Amino acid sequence: MAWYDKDSWLTAALAPTPSTIALTLFVALVLPILVHLFLYRQAAPTALPTFVLVGPSGGGKTALLTLAERKTVAQTHTSTAPLAIEALLPSDVVPASSHYRAPGDPAYERARRFLLLDTPGHGKLRHFATTQLINPTNVRGIIFVVDAASVAEEAGLNEAAEYLHDVLLALQKRYTGAPTSKGPKAIPVLIAANKLDLFTALPPHLVRIQLERAVSTVRKSRAKGLKDSGVALGGEDDGLDQEREWLGEGGEGHFEFQHMEEVGTGVVVKGGNVIGGDGTDVKSWFEWIGAQL
Amino acid sequence: MLDSFEILHTSGVVLWSRSYAPVGAHIINSLIRDVFIEERIVPQPDDAGQRPTYRKEGHTLKWTAAKDLGLIFVAVYQSLVHLTWIDKLLENIRALFIGLYGDQLKKHHTSVVNCDKFGPYFERQIQELEGANDGASSATPNVKLTPPSSADNDSAEESALKPPVLQQQQQPLSDTSADSTPIPTPDTSRPTTPAQSHLLTAKSRPGAKLSRRDKKKVAVGNSAPASSGDEASARRKGKALAKKNRTWTEFGADEEDPSLILDYSQSDLRDDASEAEALEEINPESWGRKTGKGQFVLKDLDDEMDQIIAEQNAKKGVSSQASGIVGSSLGAIGGLFRNVVGGKTLTKEDLAKSLKGMEEHLLQKNVAREAAVRLCESVERDLVGLKTGNFTTIESTIRTSMEKALTKILTPTSSLDLLREIQAVNGSGRPYVLSIVGVNGVGKSTNLSKIAFFLLQNHHRVLIAAADTFRSGAVEQLGVHVRNLKELSKREGGEVDLFQKGYGLDAANIAAEAVTFAAKNNFDVVLIDTAGRRHNDQRLMSSLEKFGKLAKPDKILMVGEALVGTDSVAQARNFNASFGPGRGLDGFVISKCDTVGDMVGTLVSMVHATGIPVVFLGVGQHYADLRGLNVDNVCRLLMS
């Protein structure tokens, strides 16, 4: 039976027979649906507002995350991978967007939900956090958790300041690099001075002063430092890379967190402790989160 | 004895833990840092028999991971004791935990795994493995996992059980070591019965699995020497066994005298029928007590545990089989399809070919073979057992993973801020000392001058010390550089001078003198140039140790050429080791990067060999051609 015969399968496939039409229709309609289902089966169902936990290793990010999720603190070790959890604002904190709503209103309950994203703080693993900053999806705020006791020492302070500098610079770049003149939606930063239960810990206002001072130093030595190898080693020379950006107002003088307001980033420092003999004290941090919701 | 056992998630959350002695959190933290993040200790492949170990402050740590679920299982024990069953424990606990809680672990957006009930399982595992090891220390510890056996297998097992009886008496030491930390238990007086009660209750459960038999046989084998061996060993044995089953007195110990029970157990080995009779007597009682008594809960656990572990092992077996046998027709097509579409679970075999290609690619980029192999292994470790994402091929999955591995290896743990360090050291009232080492002709003096130029730009007062008293012309060469720099410093600010004592004197002394001179004359920084030396020249390399002790440099940088190939690994290692214990290199300067195009593999090789970061790159002929490292850019070059 040759292909041009009347009842060969090829002829049938091209002829306007009902079965062919039905089959074609079926394939045309069902295939996209299947592909859709296949692709979106695992996609996140909701886009909850996200808060990113960053900060040097050992600050207490993961501890805070477990506290937010289960109201008690789990034992933790150095993180090697990021983790997102869904958390609920404590009942005594009211989300800013729902002041007029009554508790029990489903919209109110919904507004209290958020995602908390923990990132590893080890120097080699900070790319998990920085990619979040370059391309933030639904990020409402950044919580920079720092050990208030380690900031009292030079080494700990420098590490924290360097990381903080990079975070703030990334936020500034995102703002200044945005195509619209209005700039993207602001991402505020909370510096959570943790471990205030330790007697070596600095009080929050001193943490603020110390960090501002240390970030100024980092900014200064970055300004004076060597250029990096990007362009020299065949990186694309689009002029933008070469033009280095300085944190804050022109990169001169003393840096203050206030300078970040100009680029749409409010920075506040609040103290607390996740663990402690007299229980935990993280109310101020949750209030801050509530204010961003 | 085990100090602590923890099951933790890669996110850092401890899911379950049990500790028998206080172990500081920093011990496991440093395991994570050194092994998992900085990869300073490369674990041996799993099939090499023993699992890798990590030592810290008198503790030994062993671990295993479940990559796809992001779990790490860590056992911590005193380095002084030798525990042979830890490997087995890790493996069994992993299988158990995944079997029990695998579904919970796959949930998104939560860190909570409800595993309060894991305790009894764990205890049982410990008891069993410890018991099996105490008794038949020479027999394989994996008695538990021998597949359910048929009748003829039984007889083989039987004859295999004879030797331990002899070895028992020959190895009292292994017994005492176990006894040194006895668990307090009231029933140490009746050595042999525990095995019996164990046996009876095990048999009495209608759903008891066959594999229980194997274990029981071992238990019987263990009890045998107690009656036949000498007094002392019997006593000791008894203690060890009592540990295993504390609750035995509840069952039948009062009814029969030990020797009689021993008879039962012996006959059981030969005759199943008589054993069944013996069981009938206890059965009703056991049914009645089933829920109330701890013993029976344990028995349930045992069965469940066996089942779960067997299941997990079977899964492993099937998946490796499927890729081997069914891989012929349908499997192959499905595999191809999934390779394109994604959602394929990766095995070693799947990765092998693409990884080979990746290795070749890295070699072409001038990465030393050793480093390339290690990177590929780390990618393999990263990926085996994972599912490929939607619409991603194996190749692109490997690529992403390799990029991640490269970023991780090249990113320094803490970045070097030379200017701030200088400031800090000067603040304490002494000059900052930086010295440069390397093999001949790699550009030590040139890069030293570049660093000097950079410091001059920042208005520092720099003293350059010519500690190369070996190669003729070296001092003059440095003199030329200093003259040029002086010229430049008129424009840039700062001040520079040369400290030299000619040739032939001891380099270490000159360096020390230079530092004293600088301190007296208010210099901020001393840069010490050293003689180039072959890294395999014992005599010259050994003089570096004295140099380090006398000059006490704040930073020792090694210059390596970007052009050098495989030799880079040995260079980096030897120089790093040459300063004696407690002192190593602080960073690498890679020179002549502009001449190699995208073949920047040397960077990776050197970091791989030592874990020490690259801090500067030389990219040209001018004093200003010194750069910091841009990790992203280098990764891109390597992957292109």
Ligand SMILES: Nc1nc2c(ncn2[C@@H]2O[C@H](COP(=O)(O)OP(=O)(O)OP(=O)(O)O)[C@@H](O)[C@H]2O)c(=O)[nH]1
């Ligand atoms: N005293 C005290 N200790 C705390 C507090 N918060 C956290 N810690 C402890 O600090 C240690 C480190 O906490 P983690 O949450 O693991 O630190 P991390 O920020 O996640 O660190 P990385 O994962 O390495 O980035 C843990 O041992 C905590 O128990 C606190 O408020 N007070």
Ligand SMILES: [Mg+2]
């Ligand atoms: Mg963490």
